[in-house]
Amino acid sequence: MKLSVIMPVYNERRTIEQILSMVRAVPIEKEIIVVDGDSTDGTREILKQQEKFEDTKVIYEHCRKGRGYAQKEGIKAATGDIIIFQDADLELDPTQYPELLKPIMEGKAQVVFGSRFLQGKPQMTFLQYWGNRVINIMVNLLYGVHLTDVETCYQVFPRQAIQNITIQSNRFAFTVELTVKLIKKGLTILEIPIRYKPRSRKEGKKLYWGDGFASLYTLVKYRFFK
Numbered sequence: 699m700k701l702s703v704i705m706p707v708y709n710e711r712r713t714i715e716q717i718l719s720m721v722r723a724v725p726i727e728k729e730i731i732v733v734d735g736d737s738t739d740g741t742r743e744i745l746k747q748q749e750k751f752e753d754t755k756v757i758y759e760h761c762r763k764g765r766g767y768a769q770k771e772g773i774k775a776a777t778g779d780i781i782i783f784q785d786a787d788l789e790l791d792p793t794q795y796p797e798l799l800k801p802i803m804e805g806k807a808q809v810v811f812g813s814r815f816l817q818g819k820p821q822m823t824f825l826q827y828w829g830n831r832v833i834n835i836m837v838n839l840l841y842g843v844h845l846t847d848v849e850t851c852y853q854v855f856p857r858q859a860i861q862n863i864t865i866q867s868n869r870f871a872f873t874v875e876l877t878v879k880l881i882k883k884g885l886t887i888l889e890i891p892i893r894y895k896p897r898s899r900k901e902g903k904k905l906y907w908g909d910g911f912a913s914l915y916t917l918v919k920y921r922f923f924k
């Protein structure tokens with residue numbers, strides 16, 4: 699069983715090395731596919747050094763095309779059996795991978811999501827918290843599921859589960875589009891609590907409120923019009 703860790707990166711020179719070594723330290727057979735969105739802060743130079751590790755492949759985009767686009771490029775290049783996404787910040791801890799993979803390996807779930815809301819309320823801003831809640835409630839209502847975190851970065855699934863799924867979103871709405879398409883395909887999603895340490899915009903967070911609206915539009919569109 700090989701894991702493909704797909705890591706979209708844009709201007710993360712402060713954390714890229716640390717997160718890569720944290721991912722490498724997880725005792726699982728894996729490949730790491732970093733997709734750089736034409737970073738301008740020195741991240742690319744750091745990535746050039748990181749390519750010396752046999753488990754690390756870097757895709758250098760010619761211009762910034764969005765996190766979702768990078769995730770799609772990563773999926774195309776992946777050769778592992780199971781896929782997980784990893785942001786290049788330190789919001790989520792890779793030591794949680796074994797727990798996330800276990801239900802899939804044991805055949806107890808087809809898809810696993812790490813939920814940031816199953817262990818109490820994370821330290822998010824008001825807007826982030828309610829943005830997440832509203833999108834989540836809408837997915838539950840419109841798609842008849844009982845999920846708590848449809849916007850999580852830790853979406854874990856067998857690579858072949860998305861072979862016939864095409865994702866249109868190139869930005870942050872990728873996550874919710876993938877969620878609703880997995881649901882529409884009839885796959886069951888099991889949630890597992892994860893620890894989450896949100897970072898602020900000052901620390902480099904790139905998600906903004908407009909992405910929340912794009913996600914809402916996406917989840918309504920695929921329920922009624924596609």
Ligand SMILES: Nc1nc2c(ncn2[C@@H]2O[C@H](COP(=O)(O)OP(=O)(O)OP(=O)(O)O)[C@@H](O)[C@H]2O)c(=O)[nH]1
Binds near residue numbers: 736903
């Ligand atoms: N290649 C690429 N990576 C990007 C782009 N925009 C953001 N990223 C990366 O995507 C990851 C997520 O960005 P964040 O700003 O942390 O967003 P977030 O709020 O944590 O997003 P969620 O995990 O979905 O909640 C980070 O590693 C970013 O560097 C982009 O346009 N291209």
Ligand SMILES: [Mg+2]
Binds near residue numbers: 789
């Ligand atoms: Mg992040």
